[in-house]
Amino acid sequence: MTTDELDPLIHVPTRLKIVATLAALPDGDTLSFTRLQHMIGLTPGNLIIHLRKLEDADYVSSTKASNGNVSITTVALTSHGRKALDAYTQALRDLLSGL
Amino acid sequence: MSTGALDPLIHDPERLRIVATLAALPDGDPLSVNRLQDMIGLTPGSLITGLRELDDAGYVRTGKTGGRTAPAAVALTRDGRAALDRYTAVLRQLPPVARQDDQPPAPGVRAGDADRDAAAAALGEHFAQGRLTRDELSARLDVTLTATTHGELSQVAQDLPGPDGVPGPGQLSRGKRARPWHKPGPAPGQGTWQHHRGRTPGRSS
Numbered sequence: 001m002t003t004d005e006l007d008p009l010i011h012v013p014t015r016l017k018i019v020a021t022l023a024a025l026p027d028g029d030t031l032s033f034t035r036l037q038h039m040i041g042l043t044p045g046n047l048i049i050h051l052r053k054l055e056d057a058d059y060v061s062s063t064k065a066s067n068g069n070v071s072i073t074t075v076a077l078t079s080h081g082r083k084a085l086d087a088y089t090q091a092l093r094d095l096l097s098g099l
Numbered sequence: 100m101s102t103g104a105l106d107p108l109i110h111d112p113e114r115l116r117i118v119a120t121l122a123a124l125p126d127g128d129p130l131s132v133n134r135l136q137d138m139i140g141l142t143p144g145s146l147i148t149g150l151r152e153l154d155d156a157g158y159v160r161t162g163k164t165g166g167r168t169a170p171a172a173v174a175l176t177r178d179g180r181a182a183l184d185r186y187t188a189v190l191r192q193l194p195p196v197a198r199q200d201d202q203p204p205a206p207g208v209r210a211g212d213a214d215r216d217a218a219a220a221a222l223g224e225h226f227a228q229g230r231l232t233r234d235e236l237s238a239r240l241d242v243t244l245t246a247t248t249h250g251e252l253s254q255v256a257q258d259l260p261g262p263d264g265v266p267g268p269g270q271l272s273r274g275k276r277a278r279p280w281h282k283p284g285p286a287p288g289q290g291t292w293q294h295h296r297g298r299t300p301g302r303s304s
Contacts, residue, residue, distance in 0.1 A: 006112045013105045020193040095119045096187060 006095075009057055010088045014042065015050050019085050022060065022077040030063070030074035051075060059084055108156050109186045113141055114149045118183050121159065121175040129162060129172040158182055206250025218243045218252045225259050 010019055017040050025031060031039075037047050054060040059081030064073045077085070109118055116139050124130060136146050150173055153159040158179030161170030175183075210218075219240055226236040239255050246252045 006115075008112075011110075011112060013107075013110060016105075017193060092190070095116060097123075 006091050007084055007088045009053065009059065010084060012050075014040070014046070015054060018047075018050055018054065019059065019077065019081065022075065023082060023085050025076070027082075028076070030076040033062070033073040033075060036075055054081065057081075057084075105189050106182055106186045108152065108158065109182060111149075113145055114153060116141070117146070117149050117153065118158065118175065118179060121173065122180060122183050124175070126180070127174055129160075129174040131172050132161075132170055135173060153179065156182075206248060206253065208249050210246055210249050210252050214249065214252060215244055215246060218246070218255065221256060221259075225256075230259060 010016055018036070021036065021039055022031060033044075033047070037044060040047065042050075051060060051062060055062060057080075058078055060075060061078050062073055062075045064071055066072075109115055117135070120135060120138055121130060132146070132150070136143060139146065141149070147170075150159060150161055150170060154161050154170075156178075157176055160174050160176050162172035222231065222236060222239050222243060225231050226233070231239065242255050243252060246255070
């Protein structure tokens with residue numbers, strides 16, 4: 001059995017939730033920061049930290065759009081991130097094959 | 100975390116590998132630790148540590164413990180298997196998917212003939228129960244029958260209660276924000292994990 005590494009960036013439960021949630025969006029769709037926060041149940045600070053790590057790896061992209069005095073941050077999975085999640089689930093599936 | 104959390108004892112990559120490997124054996128079958136080590140490719144040190152942690156939690160039973168001697172054989176316990184089952188169940192629920200049956204369609208989603216007919220029938224019921232005048236009914240029917248989205252349909256019935264347990268279109272969306280990413284189609288509980296699973300048939304063995 002080869003040691004297919006489980007991507008540590010995705011493996012952390014909170015980040016796994018973030019990535020999986022974003023992956024459920026149709027390709028190219030974005031989710032607002034607030035909405036993501038409510039779905040996952042994190043504090044803003046916590047979510048920002050995890051998003052930054054995912055952004056640094058180019059798994060996730062975020063866009064800040066401001067319209068007048070309201071600014072909204074939207075988050076999306078990049079194609080790189082989707083590939084990483086695919087590889088991760090594949091590794092996990094191999095590990096848990098038959099279960 | 101809202102729904103069940105991922106069991107940290109199993110989620111650790113090394114322990115996950117141990118538990119998954121043992122789970123592939125028939126129930127209660129012990130495996131020699133040397134053999135396990137070959138299969139998993141962990142260093143003896145991390146294997147022993149992982150096994151000890153799992154043993155302490157009652158997830159595995161090691162043959163020869165006590166003292167400094169390394170265990171000779173190891174098997175997954177019933178508790179361990181149950182914990183792994185819970186773990187994979189949590190994985191399958193990722194991400195938290197909205198249930199199809201209690202979520203109204205998003206306002207921007209296109210309405211079909213059946214939706215328009217249902218909305219029109221609900222208006223007729225409201226008229227019959229005296230909530231709408233004939234003029235109001237006819238004006239709203241015009242809007243309903245030409246509506247192209249669910250948003251327009253719910254707009255028409257916004258100020259109307261659900262007649263006798265038949266909720267008007269406006270009732271359904273009250274207090275619940277429609278989820279724009281939720282496309283109709285996949286069955287409830289169909290998360291990413293299963294989605295990915297289904298994409299590569301013939302992978303399991």
